[in-house]
Amino acid sequence: MSDWLIYRGAGAPHDGIEHLPPPPPWRDFDGGPLVAPPAALDPASERRLGVQRREASHHRPGETERELVNAALYLRRPLLVTGAPGSGKSTLAHSVAYELGLGRVLGWPVVSRSTLRDGLYAYDAIGRLQDLQIARATPPRAAADSDASAPGGDTEDSDPADEPGGGIGRYIRLGPLGTALLPAARPRVLLVDELDKSDIDLPNDLLNVLEEGEFRIPELERLAGSAPEVRVLSDDGGRVTVRDGRVRCRAFPFIVLTSNGERDFPAPLLRRCIHLHIPVPDKERLAAMVRAHFGDGAAERYEAVIDRFLDREPGEVRAVDQLFNAIHLTQKAGWTDEDEEETRRRLTAELMRPLDRTR
Incomplete structure (x- = not known):
């Protein structure tokens, strides 16, 4: 390299x-x-x-x-x-x-x-105005008690008017x-x-x-x-x-x-x-992505799903997220019996339906 x-x-x-x-x-x-x-x-x-x-x-x-x-x-x-x-x-x-x-x-x-x-x-001018109004309406004794109760007596929650620029940075x-x-x-x-x-x-x-x-x-x-x-x-x-x-x-x-x-x-x-x-990912790159998210051997185990994802008409658009969704569902649903094969095929086709086609 x-x-x-x-x-x-x-x-x-x-x-x-x-x-x-x-x-x-x-x-x-x-x-x-x-x-x-x-x-x-x-x-x-x-x-x-x-x-x-x-x-x-x-x-x-x-x-x-x-x-x-x-x-x-x-x-x-x-x-x-x-x-x-x-x-x-x-x-x-x-x-x-x-x-x-x-x-x-x-x-x-x-x-x-x-x-x-x-x-x-972003500048929260309304929030600043409201806080200043509240500070002005607070009795001085209550404000002093509040400051005294704060650890160290001088924190970032002290009176905004005491900060540079009147606390506008908040x-x-x-x-x-x-x-x-x-x-x-x-x-x-x-x-x-x-x-x-x-x-x-x-x-x-x-x-x-x-x-x-x-x-x-x-x-x-x-x-x-x-x-x-x-x-x-x-x-x-x-x-x-x-x-x-x-x-x-x-x-x-x-x-x-x-x-x-x-x-x-x-x-x-x-x-x-x-x-x-x-460009649109080819089979080799899709296999690498599948391994990254589903582990070693996943690309070989779900090769049929990857091939189905790549099998599209010219101009059809699919997103890699659709492939990941189909593989994850297949993995977690545990479809292994022959009776469940039709379910897997049907749902995989639905999840990987071209984005430019509604039905």
Whole structure:
């Protein structure tokens, strides 16, 4: 295997990210202050990769996938991944995070109502106003007693007015994209799932953020003179420092934008991305996926089900999830008698019915 590959697609964790060369000068960012590393792999990645019961070594992306993932890492560019539903587009983000030790995958599932602001941050102005009104209505003696009863007398639950910016940081929570752009020593992994489901404006709205690697929070910018540093909530659930109302990355995140091909994207977005198309999995790759989730020997044991999944008319669409559902039901139902064979065949056919055919 070539030495230039940081992500090897072998499914075994390693420290290859430490050997990632410096970014191109036009993709070199200098955000700060640095935030703490993220939490380790979460259950979402374990479910996707099958590592709860087995190692992720069975998820073996092809040569083109490995090369383009590494191109995105080297160039600090988002990876636009297209392909049919269930072809493994989202799994690729989890595979990279697992192998390179980049922690929890930040997920942003896009819907038709999603806006750029949803991905960056949310500000609960109503909640802040209500809390300030309650604080003003609380008698001073009751407030003092409450403070005195707190351990140490000065905690994060003290009067919001005593915090920088009047406690506004309590009401700002960074979204998945905003958290991915926090200044970190290592890149975060962000999965922007099904971008083609978005409103027509969202792909264009993303352009500046993806190019500049930063965004501003106007509510904090207005307070920069009196409160240059404010601690806000991140998508990970912890509190991080935002300086001068601006979030600017240090290591550009590894961003995977997935699309089922339901729409075309504007040329400016395509220019800023590395494009990877994942073909429909062949029998060999499906067998590897089945082994990852159902154990050694499962691909051979359920070969007939895999063949039935692959037996389709031109243009028919099936998702790999349908194959997993059929195998799991077959495995747990324990259909072994000849009398039950017809039940197995009928339910397998129903579970793997082409997605573009209702009946």
